[in-house]
Amino acid sequence: DLHPPESYFGRETLNRLSAKRTDRVWLEVKQSDPDTVYLLFSNLSPMVSGPKEDGSTKLCRFRYEAVKDLLQKLATVLVFLGVERRKKPSSSSDAAELLKRCGEKNCCFPKTPNRDLLRFSEDEAGVVAQARSVLAWHSRYSFCPTCGGSTALEEGGYKRSCLNPGCRSLKGVHNTCYPRVDPVVIMLVIHPDGNQCLLGRKKMFPVGMFSCLAGFIEPGETVEEAVRREVEEESGVKVGPVRYVSCQPWPMPSNLMIGCLAVAVSTAIKVDDDEIEEARWFPRQQVIDSFRGTRVTFTVPPRQTIAHQLIRHWIAVNSNL
Amino acid sequence: DLHPPESYFGRETLNRLSAKRTDRVWLEVKQSDPDTVYLLFSNLSPMVSGPKEDGSTKLCRFRYEAVKDLLQKLATVLVFLGVERRKKPSSSSDAAELLKRCGEKNCCFPKTPNRDLLRFSEDEAGVVAQARSVLAWHSRYSFCPTCGGSTALEEGGYKRSCLNPGCRSLKGVHNTCYPRVDPVVIMLVIHPDGNQCLLGRKKMFPVGMFSCLAGFIEPGETVEEAVRREVEEESGVKVGPVRYVSCQPWPMPSNLMIGCLAVAVSTAIKVDDDEIEEARWFPRQQVIDSFRGTRVTFTVPPRQTIAHQLIRHWIAVNSNL
Ligand SMILES: Nc1ncnc2c1ncn2[C@@H]1O[C@H](COP(=O)(O)O)[C@@H](O)[C@H]1O
Ligand SMILES: Nc1ncnc2c1ncn2[C@@H]1O[C@H](COP(=O)(O)O)[C@@H](O)[C@H]1O
Ligand SMILES: [Mg+2]
Ligand SMILES: [Mg+2]
Ligand SMILES: [Mg+2]
Ligand SMILES: [Mg+2]
Ligand SMILES: [Mg+2]
Ligand SMILES: [Mg+2]
Ligand SMILES: [Zn+2]
Ligand SMILES: [Zn+2]
Numbered sequence: 186d187l188h189p190p191e192s193y194f195g196r197e198t199l200n201r202l203s204a205k206r207t208d209r210v211w212l213e214v215k216q217s218d219p220d221t222v223y224l225l226f227s228n229l230s231p232m233v234s235g236p237k238e239d240g241s242t243k244l245c246r247f248r249y250e251a252v253k254d255l256l257q258k259l260a261t262v263l264v265f266l267g268v269e270r271r272k273k274p275s276s277s278s279d280a281a282e283l284l285k286r287c288g289e290k291n292c293c294f295p296k297t298p299n300r301d302l303l304r305f306s307e308d309e310a311g312v313v314a315q316a317r318s319v320l321a322w323h324s325r326y327s328f329c330p331t332c333g334g335s336t337a338l339e340e341g342g343y344k345r346s347c348l349n350p351g352c353r354s355l356k357g358v359h360n361t362c363y364p365r366v367d368p369v370v371i372m373l374v375i376h377p378d379g380n381q382c383l384l385g386r387k388k389m390f391p392v393g394m395f396s397c398l399a400g401f402i403e404p405g406e407t408v409e410e411a412v413r414r415e416v417e418e419e420s421g422v423k424v425g426p427v428r429y430v431s432c433q434p435w436p437m438p439s440n441l442m443i444g445c446l447a448v449a450v451s452t453a454i455k456v457d458d459d460e461i462e463e464a465r466w467f468p469r470q471q472v473i474d475s476f477r478g479t480r481v482t483f484t485v486p487p488r489q490t491i492a493h494q495l496i497r498h499w500i501a502v503n504s505n506l
Numbered sequence: 507d508l509h510p511p512e513s514y515f516g517r518e519t520l521n522r523l524s525a526k527r528t529d530r531v532w533l534e535v536k537q538s539d540p541d542t543v544y545l546l547f548s549n550l551s552p553m554v555s556g557p558k559e560d561g562s563t564k565l566c567r568f569r570y571e572a573v574k575d576l577l578q579k580l581a582t583v584l585v586f587l588g589v590e591r592r593k594k595p596s597s598s599s600d601a602a603e604l605l606k607r608c609g610e611k612n613c614c615f616p617k618t619p620n621r622d623l624l625r626f627s628e629d630e631a632g633v634v635a636q637a638r639s640v641l642a643w644h645s646r647y648s649f650c651p652t653c654g655g656s657t658a659l660e661e662g663g664y665k666r667s668c669l670n671p672g673c674r675s676l677k678g679v680h681n682t683c684y685p686r687v688d689p690v691v692i693m694l695v696i697h698p699d700g701n702q703c704l705l706g707r708k709k710m711f712p713v714g715m716f717s718c719l720a721g722f723i724e725p726g727e728t729v730e731e732a733v734r735r736e737v738e739e740e741s742g743v744k745v746g747p748v749r750y751v752s753c754q755p756w757p758m759p760s761n762l763m764i765g766c767l768a769v770a771v772s773t774a775i776k777v778d779d780d781e782i783e784e785a786r787w788f789p790r791q792q793v794i795d796s797f798r799g800t801r802v803t804f805t806v807p808p809r810q811t812i813a814h815q816l817i818r819h820w821i822a823v824n825s826n827l
Contacts, residue, residue: 195731197727197735203735204739204778204780311726314725314726318726319725325674325675326682327651328653330646330648331646331647331648331649333650333654333656335654354646359646360646360686360688361647364725365688366722367681367687401684401687402687403522404639404643404687404755404757405515405632405635405637405638405639405757405760406516406687406755407516407754407755408753408762410516414522431728432730434725434727434728436726438681439681439726441689441723441729457525459525
């Protein structure tokens with residue numbers, strides 16, 4: 186069994202120390218600790234330096250002194266992300282250097298998340314995924330969905346409690362108080378002959394790009410049933426066996442992409458025009474050519490996506506890619 | 507590779523026909539169609555008949571005529587569940603019979619979901635999971651979390667839109683308008699020696715029962731990382747490889763339980779007292795004895811739970827259970 190590599194956005198370099206979230210004193214001490222590192226987000230975009238010539242960007246890091254005025258502002262949302270698992274050897278001159286650089290040219294909050302969030306190292310991508318998902322939740326869920334009242338941020342940014350003392354949400358434990366994660370199935374559908382796969386494109390895709398079908402898991406559904414339902418809805422193809430391969434957090438805003446291989450039991454395609462512009466069976470060799478960059482007839486999504494990894498995984502199982 | 511059976515709550519007997527949710531005319535015609543079947547819920551409990559001697563219950567089914575007064579009430583929430591995949595041979599006398607029975611003694615809305623929702627056939631359990639999860643969402647999310655305004659039910663019960671015309675939630679597509687599904691990891695942790703598994707108990711469990719550890723997937727996390735984090739948080743045990751086995755919708759209120767086997771790379775146990783009362787390594791033979799009902803030293807959760815299925819799966823892989 187060949188396993189695809191760890192997913193972009195999926196690496197955990199921080200220990201979340203969730204037990205500390207309820208320890209106000211500990212959090213407060215850490216807040217002004219000179220070793221504490223801050224990342225800044227504006228409109229759900231992290232402040233970065235770059236891109237460098239190779240297109241990569243790096244998160245800007247700040248110390249308490251540099252952000253303490255921001256922390257006073259009412260509109261600022263503070264989230265405790267965790268502590269580094271491996272302490273990086275960071276001399277104080279490094280920190281000063283980073284600070285200086287951040288205050289200078291070439292730092293920005295990039296504007297196109299779908300593209301710009303794919304330029305980080307694997308280490309930084311994991312932190313960005315966590316931070317952005319939690320911040321997106323705060324930006325969309327600042328009112329209590331149970332009573333419409335205002336809420337207050339608690340537990341290091343991992344909880345919002347209703348400020349209306351009579352609210353039902355305060356009796357017992359309810360998901361309304363916790364960040365939302367939306368599970369999504371994303372699947373590479375294999376032709377019954379084993380030698381073709383089904384890929385589709387949405388109107389908003391870059392020209393020539395085809396990708397895996399995907400859809401939100403609905404209430405009361407298993408992963409496997411969601412795969413069958415979404416594939417049939419979007420392409421008209423019926424699916425039999427489904428196998429989980431790997432998953433990826435996708436912080437736009439807070440999805441969990443659950444990647445599967447699915448074996449088709451019918452082949453006629455009838456696309457749902459509302460969602461899909463075109464769907465086609467692609468012969469294995471044509472897919473291999475796309476990866477190799479030889480005789481390219483279509484493009485696959487970038488390597489940072491689980492769609493790319495699923496397609497590559499299928500190819501790798503029986504070829505030498 | 508041995509696969510565990512289809513999960514209770516996971517069977518889809520209905521075709522959800524999600525494309526019809528936006529077709530108001532179609533939905534309205536179906537609403538008064540004499541063949542349409544209605545289920546009734548009160549406080550998230552379905553109306554059932556039974557339990558019979560064997561402890562099983564059956565959903566009460568109603569026709570339009572019997573519920574049309576309810577449909578007029580403002581407080582009634584109507585959800586379109588789907589159409590039956592296999593048309594059941596139902597003569598009109600069957601329907602009359604059902605209706606009569608429902609009006610009579612022995613029908614009720616059971617009060618203890620954790621126990622009472624486990625008494626259905628597999629076919630009915632799947633429908634109950636779907637209906638209860640969507641209804642729970644309506645009962646907790648009737649206000650817009652983005653602005654605190656009121657919302658209106660749309661798309662056959664699968665969407666709530668903010669009634670405040672200036673609300674940000676109306677620009678673009680946002681998860682605030684759609685039912686929430688919370689992904690949870692549930693895992694059987696295997697000792698490095700391969701011959702023991704880690705089970706724990708919460709204070710609220712029935713006396714003597716031990717089960718798999720479980721926890722909510724957090725924003726920015728993969729299934730595999732969530733398994734590692736939750737196991738370490740709850741038991742102090744460190745986990746290496748993780749393998750997905752199967753999943754289960756758990757409509758209390760709307761979780762998706764993602765079941766995994768996980769191999770421990772450390773063995774010392776240190777429980778998180780806030781959540782877990784006790785955790786222990788159980789030798790394989792002791793677990794087999796519990797399933798067989800011979801020399802029982804602890805009990806496992808009921809067969810309808812994915813925890814039960816994961817434990818049975820592990821036992822089955824190397825024994826003849
Ligand atoms: N949690 C959610 N977030 C965003 N859109 C959702 C969600 N759940 C259902 N939808 C709907 O699903 C559509 C995308 O289709 P799909 O991804 O194939 O399920 C969106 O345009 C929404 O209408
Ligand atoms: N979506 C959610 N629904 C309910 N509780 C949650 C949720 N997310 C986090 N929690 C918290 O997680 C606790 C249960 O721990 P665990 O299931 O081990 O993650 C609850 O008591 C809540 O404090
Ligand atoms: Mg889709
Ligand atoms: Mg969908
Ligand atoms: Mg879809
Ligand atoms: Mg737990
Ligand atoms: Mg947890
Ligand atoms: Mg936990
Ligand atoms: Zn409230
Ligand atoms: Zn609103």
